[in-house]
Amino acid sequence: MHLKEDFPTLIQNKQPGTSETTMRKNFITPKLVAVLxxxxxxxxxSVFILEATIEALGYNTDEFPISKSxxxxIRTEKRKERxxxxxxxxxxxxPDVVTVHWDGKLLPALDTRKSKEERLPIVISYANKEQLxxxxRLESSSGSGQAQAVWNAIVDWNLEDKVQILCCDTTASNTGHINGxxxxxxQKLNRDMLIFACRHHVYELVLKSVFEVKISQVTANPDIPLFKKFRDNWNGVDPDKAQCYKKKLAxxxxxxEIDNLLEFYRTELTKEIVRDDYRELIELSVIFLGGDTQRKFKIRPPGAMHQARWMARAIYSLKISLLSDQFKITIKDKTALLDVCLFIVTSYVKPWLQCILAVKAPYQDLCFLKSMKAYEKIDKSISKAxxxxIIQHLWYLTDEISVLSLFDDDVDQETKGKMVENLTKENLSTHGKRYIPSKEELCGPLYEKNIYDFISVRSKSLFDRLKIDDSFLHECPATWSSNASFQEARKKVSTLRAVNDAAERAVKLIQDYHGVITVEEEQKQFLLRCVQEHRKIYPDCKxxxxKRKFIE
Structure with missing residues (x-):
């Protein structure tokens, strides 16, 4: 659908209290509405800015419709059209296969009779695109309330046959066996779905468990005493005099192993990083490993603390450990923080940064599982926690999802060959939507498994679900790089996301515009949709x- 913008067009304007009409120049385009x-x-x-702009350009303001009404x-009409x-x-x-994401958020109510209201941003993603x-507004944040809201949105956008993947956090309201x-x-879609549990959420739960076993006070409230004390005394420390923990690491x-970690972190810093806190975490990790020999990275002042973001706690912990010589802290707290930081830098940050792609999820989760078992040699309490x-969240080791490892470059050709062989193997287990290890497996066999051990004949259903031509399976993995069907399949799955960041971005959007400009429900939805589009086209003001075209 194409829209055409002319500057300015003439519109008919009726004078109040008379039958006279005048012609006014309508210069308020869809792009201008989106910017406002x-x-x-x-x-x-808008009246003040537009009137001053028209006057500055040398036009007669009487010729333009710049009253509030x-x-x-015009904004209401053009917002709806857009x-x-x-x-x-x-x-x-x-396309024929899309993922639906959702994530609830409690916001201040605009209705004076209520103090809070629950909003549920619902996003569709495919390839590298996202659409809110x-x-x-939810009357109830229960599983049934969220399911009904998502279903209504899917039907409204005619996506009943296209949604094949559900991506959400692992809360009980989302993943409960009966009422999730x-x-x-x-049940509403009348078919089995792929569940992509948000891996960022899962790994934050892992980090939370590590903090809880080491530093109990970090879970009490957002204003953790130790972190608050550090923030209040920031002016008394010199961030350029950070400690080095090479001896501890050795x-x-x-x-x-240290060099490999540093190489990984430095490579990550050359990539485009969406969030500033991700970059800060990587930089602090490099400093902790003793890799910032030229002192390129600065330790920033401590920022806001949020109860739901364990990433912030990781950043605070690294800063306190790096500057602990200048900060009064008990030996017990210093030791505990150092243990946590050692885990964060050596075992946590790398898998966290690699969480995004679904094709890498099965193998990476298996590797993380094994690395945590091996971490017993360093710290048994952290390893156990x-x-x-992580054993409660092996969502990506089910038969159907684990087959994505065929497209993972970190998996060698020999392993992929064994995966193909196991596609004919019957599997009598009934793991359902996530892999639940037996007591016998937890005693040892689980940590000896390879990714091909999770493959069975049921894994083939992924190819049908995602409408993938699996003829490449008849060829040797060594030839897949030149196989057309493999390349097409790889193209389809390589953009699948195993995180719910799309919904989190939508949450931030609704927070920014909640109660702004309009409180009318339909216009609110239109506004959010238009602002999201404008942000995509113009992510910065360079x-x-x-110069990019707003309208194709």
């Missing part, structure tokens, strides 16, 4: 970016 919305400008602020009417055009364009372009389709949103959505890691948590 993105910048959160009220109708009143005119601007509100939002509907976005929906039609999406429906024309959407709705942010409904995923189970209820499967007790547990070889020189080559991490294992107890001149080259601003």
């Amino acid at each position: 919305d993105r910048c959160q400008l009220s109708m009143r602020d 005119s601007i509100q009417r 939002a509907e055009a976005i929906k039609v364009r999406f429906q024309n372009e959407v 389709i709705n942010v409904p 949103a995923c189970v209820l959505l499967e 007790l547990h890691l070889t020189v080559s 991490a294992l107890q948590k 001149k080259q970016t601003l």
Whole structure:
């Protein structure tokens, strides 16, 4: 669907209290409406800015519709037109297989009779694209309430036959066996679905368990006493005088292992990193490993603490450990923090950064499981806590999802060959949506398994679900790089995301625009859709970016 912008067009304007009409120049285009919305400008602020701009350009302000009522009417109309055009364009372009993401957020209620309201951003993703389709208000945040809201959005956008993957956090309201949103959505869709449990959420749970076993006070509230004390005394420390823990690291890691970690972190820093806290975590890890010999990285002042973000606790812990010589801290707390930081830097940050791609999830989770078992040699309490948590979340080691490792470059050809052989193997286990190890497996065999041990004849269902031509399975893995069907299959699965970041970005969007510009429900949905589109087209205000066409 195409929209055309002319500057300016003539519109008919009726004079209040008379039958006279005048012709006004309508210069408020869809792009201008999107900019006003993105910048959160009220109708009143828009009048001041537009009137001054028209005057500065040498035009007669009487010739333009710049009253509050005119601007509100035009913005409302064009916002609706644009939002509907976005929906039609999406429906024309959407492929046969998509993922639906959702994540609830409790916000201040706009209704004076209530103090809070639950919103559920719902996002569709495919390839490298994301589309916010709705942010409904929930009467109940239960599994049934969320499932109904997601289902309504899917039906409204005609996606009933296209949604094949459900991506969400692993809370009971989402993944419960009876009343979880995923189970209820499967019933509504009348078919079995792939469940992509958010791996960032899973790994944050692992980090939480490690903190709990080492430092009990970190779970009490967002204002953790130790971290608050560090923040309050920041002006008394010199961030350029960070400690080096090479001797401590040498007790547990070889020189080559430390060098490999540093190489990995330095390579990550050359990539485009979406979040600033990810970059900060990597930089602190390099400093901790003694890799910042040229002192390129600066330890930033401690930022906000959030109860739900264990990433912030990791960053705080690293800063306190690196600057502990300048900060009054008990030996017990210093030792505990150092143990946590050693785990974070050597065993946690790397898998965290590699969480995103679904094709890497099965093999990486298996490797992390084994590494936590091996961590017993360094710290038994951390190893036990991490294992107890990750074992509860082996979502990517089920028959159907583990076969994604065929497309993982970290898996060697010999292993892929054995995976193909096992595609004919019957599997009598009934793990369902996640792999649940038996007591016998937990005693040892689980940690000896390879990724091909999780493959069976049921793994083939993935190819049907994702509409993948599996003819490459008849060829030797060594020839797959030149096999057309493999390359096409790899292209399809390589963009699948195993994290719920798309929904988290939508949560941030609704937080930014909650109660802004409009409180009318339909217009709120239109506004969020239009702002998301404008942010995609213009992620920054560089001149080259601003030259991009707003309307195709």
